[in-house]
Amino acid sequence: MKKLWGGAFGESTDELVDRFGQSIRTDLNFWQEDIIGSVAHARMLGEVGIITKDEAQQLIDGLEKIHEGGPEALNMDVEDIHTAIEIKLRELCGDVAGKLHTARSRNDQVATAARLYLHNELLLVLDLIKDLQKTLLEIGQTHKGTIMPGYTHQQRAQPITLGFHYMAHFWALQRHGWRAERLFESANYSPLGAAALAGTGFPINRQATSDELGFTAPIPNALDATSDRSYILDALHVSAMIMIDLSRISQELVLWSGREFGFVKLADSTTTGSSIMPQKRNPDMAELIRGRTGRAIANWVTLATVMKGLPLGYNRDTQEDKPPLFDSLGKVKDSLQLVDMMLRTADWQVERMATSVRGDFSTATDLADYLAASGVPFRVAHEMVGKVVRGCEERGITLEELTASVLAEIDPEIPAEAISVLQPEQSVARRESFGGPGPKAMDVQVAHAQAIFAERGFPKIA
Ligand code: ARG
DSSP: OBOSOOTTOSSOOOHHHHHHHOOHHHHGGGHHHHHHHHHHHHHHHHHTTSSOHHHHHHHHHHHHHHHHHOGGGSOSSBSSHHHHHHHHHHHHHGGGGGGTTTTOOHHHHHHHHHHHHHHHHHHHHHHHHHHHHHHHHHHHHHTTTOEEEEEETTEEEEEEEHHHHHHHHHHHHHHHHHHHHHHHHHHOEEOTTOTTTTOOSSOOOHHHHHHHTTOSEEOSOHHHHHHOOHHHHHHHHHHHHHHHHHHHHHHHHHHHHSTTTOOEEOOGGGOBOOSSOTTOOBOHHHHHHHHHHHHHHHHHHHHHHHHTTOOSSOOGGGGGGHHHHHHHHHHHHHHHHHHHHHHHTOEEOHHHHHHHTTTSOTTHHHHHHHHHHTTOOHHHHHHHHHHHHHHHHHHTOOSTTOOHHHHHHHOTTSOGGGGGGGSHHHHHHHOOSTTSSSHHHHHHHHHHHHHHHHSSSOOOOO
């Protein structure tokens, strides 16, 4: 295996040692960022006169050629991406390639590439969050009148609307966008030029490379710059948080697409069949998102465990930061798109949802509210309605089927007109408190969401 070091070594390393230490395959995820970091470093070396401007240009041209050639042209029998690129550069430019690593170490180099990678990936994630929010907002508008059961304890609780339900997920995504933006800001500092741990005697210009790479500023302490991995932990946390909510949306789709609920038919394009049961339409993508969320959560724990024992200064342990990072961000990007796809192509079973709120006594609270509004203390009203529910059950009727005469039989103190509040449509229509599912409250909510959505990025809710 070709190496960038070895001058002091009499014997070559064992093959197992080489294999165990290799990160080249996973490193391919950020091969471009590594090149970009090197271009900035080479240009700065030329500008401050550590190498000549001509040498710097040769290095930059060579790095650009490597970029054009793509990762396929790189030697994979090496330790890592930094080695592969430097070896390629030597092939292309000869001895001058050896000057690129002046005033730099792989320790600041790898941290720079990882931060650039995170920067680029977060921009993609932010866009994908917006895409999903757009779909949620559309469902919010289209289905603001689509009555469905609302649940607590997974038991029918009160009627709500499908639009109201998905707007709840809209706000969750808003928080994720906000979190990802904060992460973008806090991670966007440059380690480049920190060298191995303690800076360099060469008159480098860290501000220049930081500016060229689009970082906010150079990290003020070289030891911190090479030892810190908190930005990756933050990224893993944000990724896990996003996955947790996508998993919850997925779980709802799995439940609702089954015959027991029958609230939604997922499109052929997003479901799979069974190799034995011809009638089946399986929500595999939703299940996999739910299943893979476990790994996204574990990725944070994995790196936190790596970091907790590390004294400052680069430690090879931190090579283990990148597989979780690539894995989590990959899952987040795919899952955001898949959830969006499933929701956009879903065939909502509006009738089924409407009929399923009938007969489930989920308007009992409305009757209690009605009595409370007329002056009965809510606790007393709750008791009275409890008796009405029992009276209906004894007679084998639902709340919607309750007539004035039966109501009078059960409790003559409840006025006959109270039965009007027992229809689910009425129940939803009356819940106009801020944030409620009533039509006016939903208009306010959707308008609020639209205004926030139209802004750049992810501003605070209010
Ligand atoms: N593959 C290494 C990593 O990901 C690159 C840095 C290696 N530095 C070193 N001093 N061995 O951390």
